[in-house]
Amino acid sequence: MIRLLRILYLNVTPRNEICLKFLLVKLQAGEFSMITIKHDGCILCVGCSSVCPMNAIEVVGTRMEHFPEKCIDCGLCVRGCPANVIKLHKGVKDLKDIPKEER
Amino acid sequence: MKYDHDVIVIGGGPSGSTFARIAAGAGMDVLIIDKRKEIGVPVRCGEGLGEREVIKQDLELPKRCYSTEIEGAKVVAPNGKSIVWKGPETTGWVLERKIFDKWLCELAVEKGAHVKVYTRAIEVLKDEKGRPNGVKVSHGGREPHDINAPLIVSAEGMEALMARQMGFKTVHQLYDVDTCYEYEMKPYDHENLIELYFGNEMAPRGYVWIFPKADKKANVGIGVGGNVENGEKQSGIKGANPKVLLDRFIEKNEQLKDASTLLDFGGVISVGAPINEFVKDNCMAIGTGAKQVDPIHGGGIALAMESAVMAADVVLKAHEKKDYSKDSLYEYEKTWRAGPGKKVAKRLLLRKVMEKVSDDDLNYIFNTITDDDLKQTMDGNFACPVAKVVAGRPQLLGILSGLLSK
Numbered sequence: 001m002i003r004l005l006r007i008l009y010l011n012v013t014p015r016n017e018i019c020l021k022f023l024l025v026k027l028q029a030g031e032f033s034m035i036t037i038k039h040d041g042c043i044l045c046v047g048c049s050s051v052c053p054m055n056a057i058e059v060v061g062t063r064m065e066h067f068p069e070k071c072i073d074c075g076l077c078v079r080g081c082p083a084n085v086i087k088l089h090k091g092v093k094d095l096k097d098i099p100k101e102e103r
Numbered sequence: 104m105k106y107d108h109d110v111i112v113i114g115g116g117p118s119g120s121t122f123a124r125i126a127a128g129a130g131m132d133v134l135i136i137d138k139r140k141e142i143g144v145p146v147r148c149g150e151g152l153g154e155r156e157v158i159k160q161d162l163e164l165p166k167r168c169y170s171t172e173i174e175g176a177k178v179v180a181p182n183g184k185s186i187v188w189k190g191p192e193t194t195g196w197v198l199e200r201k202i203f204d205k206w207l208c209e210l211a212v213e214k215g216a217h218v219k220v221y222t223r224a225i226e227v228l229k230d231e232k233g234r235p236n237g238v239k240v241s242h243g244g245r246e247p248h249d250i251n252a253p254l255i256v257s258a259e260g261m262e263a264l265m266a267r268q269m270g271f272k273t274v275h276q277l278y279d280v281d282t283c284y285e286y287e288m289k290p291y292d293h294e295n296l297i298e299l300y301f302g303n304e305m306a307p308r309g310y311v312w313i314f315p316k317a318d319k320k321a322n323v324g325i326g327v328g329g330n331v332e333n334g335e336k337q338s339g340i341k342g343a344n345p346k347v348l349l350d351r352f353i354e355k356n357e358q359l360k361d362a363s364t365l366l367d368f369g370g371v372i373s374v375g376a377p378i379n380e381f382v383k384d385n386c387m388a389i390g391t392g393a394k395q396v397d398p399i400h401g402g403g404i405a406l407a408m409e410s411a412v413m414a415a416d417v418v419l420k421a422h423e424k425k426d427y428s429k430d431s432l433y434e435y436e437k438t439w440r441a442g443p444g445k446k447v448a449k450r451l452l453l454r455k456v457m458e459k460v461s462d463d464d465l466n467y468i469f470n471t472i473t474d475d476d477l478k479q480t481m482d483g484n485f486a487c488p489v490a491k492v493v494a495g496r497p498q499l500l501g502i503l504s505g506l507l508s509k
């Protein structure tokens with residue numbers, strides 16, 4: 001719930017329609033997902049951040065970092081990643097629920 | 104307010120360095136910041152560049168900046184039939200981007216620009232009216248600090264997160280990007296031609312390229328439409344998987360099958376329309392960050408440098424007047440849209456029409472047209488080639504008429 005409020009707060013001025021749409025879907029379903037990046041396979045091409053409508057993935061230092069509080073779980077980054085290393089874990093609320101080797 | 108510099112350029116790629124070279128050359132105090140540890144590294148590019156574009160800027164490209172000189176292009180249809188196109192339009196280089204980018208940046212430094220690498224812009228600072236007046240940067244992940252300037256130029260490439268903060272619409276839609284994967288391979292015998300392979304099965308809404316390099320090396324890469332759904336991605340999501348498709352192509356290619364891979368990387372490149380505005384009060388966007396990329400082949404180096412020149416010319420005038428308002432900078436946008444913008448719009452139209460053409464029709468088209476038709480098509484004169492194709496296959500009129508209406 002707190003995450004939902006945070007997302008809503010960050011989206012008072014939604015940046016485009018897609019965000020609004022996904023936000024609505026999320027509200028209705030009350031369901032969350034988590035994004036994970038396998039850093040081993042990542043080639044730092046910033047493809048994910050260029051398609052992310054929410055600026056929720058950025059390069060920090062020498063690796064891609066995902067910011068769940070901004071993310072709306074739209075999955076666009078998964079489709080945009082040429083190295084296929086981003087995973088969307090449906091229905092997972094907390095990183096702790098994802099097995100270590102998949103993070 | 105006291106400023107640290109006249110202008111801050113975010114990004115030291117071809118567009119940022121070109122802009123800085125001209126602005127600094129005319130006496131402006133320019134600072135380039137780039138988040139990379141070394142300018143030009145890592146390379147994320149097919150490295151093809153048409154000769155004309157650089158000559159336009161009176162630059163002499165030193166030998167070390169390119170690997171091979173290119174005499175022409177070979178375009179291959181799904182059934183293997185190819186058209187070789189040689190002419191002044193198709194000569195160029197396959198660059199060594201690492202050296203090329205650094206060389207461009209060095210030229211800027213020689214003109215007096217300052218460069219800071221491993222320095223990431225993390226926030227655009229704004230005055231009370233919301234106009235950018237500086238950036239917050241972090242050097243090598245250390246404690247952030249502020250740098251101020253009356254003009255901020257975003258030359259950020261695909262990511263363009265700072266440009267987003269300035270209010271530019273730089274988020275990419277999947278439909279308007281190609282996801283790419285590329286290997287540098289050896290050995291590959293070539294005839295100094297860039298080779299482009301088309302086919303919906305092999306590279307849906309894109310193509311496979313082989314750009315020859317010196318010492319029997321070649322950049323072998325693929326770009327596929329970001330919105331195609333022909334493969335399984337992580338989490339069961341359907342999407343394009345360029346690496347898998349590229350591996351498949353290489354397996355079937357007699358020469359490449361046994362070649363070794365020396366470099367392995369990927370990327371995403373815009374193939375859509377440029378952003379709707381390039382300038383705002385006290386800031387502007389140039390190069391790939393403004394989505395100024397050729398929608399047909401995804402080439403962005405030439406366009407990036409061209410737009411940087413236009414932007415710099417306008418900025419110099421604005422600097423004289425000390426007026427960095429949107430109106431004063433708008434001339435850059437106007438010149439761009441009247442020049443390269445027109446060409447890009449035509450290429451975008453062509454891309455959108457070609458993605459509807461099936462492999463069989465593509466084979467037919469390649470059988471019918473000549474290298475001259477190909478040249479006309481790339482120049483944006485569609486009438487003659489379309490007439491030729493439609494004469495033999497009238498059913499294509501429906502799709503191809505899209506090219507004629509404008």
Ligand SMILES: Cc1cc2nc3c(=O)[nH]c(=O)nc-3n(C[C@H](O)[C@H](O)[C@H](O)COP(=O)(O)OP(=O)(O)OC[C@H]3O[C@@H](n4cnc5c(N)ncnc54)[C@H](O)[C@@H]3O)c2cc1C
Pocket residue numbers: 113114115116117118119136137138139143147148149150151152222223224225258259260261262263264265283284285324369370371372389390391392396401402403404405407
């Ligand atoms: C796989 C692939 C193949 C390609 N092949 C070709 C080709 O064959 N021919 C061709 O002409 N083009 C090609 N392109 C496109 C070409 O690479 C780009 O168009 C070109 O590099 C654009 O130059 P630029 O200066 O606009 O941006 P870039 O070269 O991308 O430079 C942007 C710079 O900004 C820096 N930056 C970004 N954000 C920040 C920040 N917040 N703070 C500090 N620094 C920042 C980055 O580190 C980067 O160095 C290809 C692209 C891809 C992905």
Ligand code: SF4
Pocket residue numbers: 035051052053054055056057066070071072073074075076077078
């Ligand atoms: S799912 Fe990916 S693209 Fe969508 S908001 Fe989250 S990080 Fe961004």
Ligand code: SF4
Pocket residue numbers: 037041042043044045046047048049064080081082083084085086
């Ligand atoms: S798109 Fe994939 S490979 Fe590229 S930076 Fe993002 S996570 Fe890494």
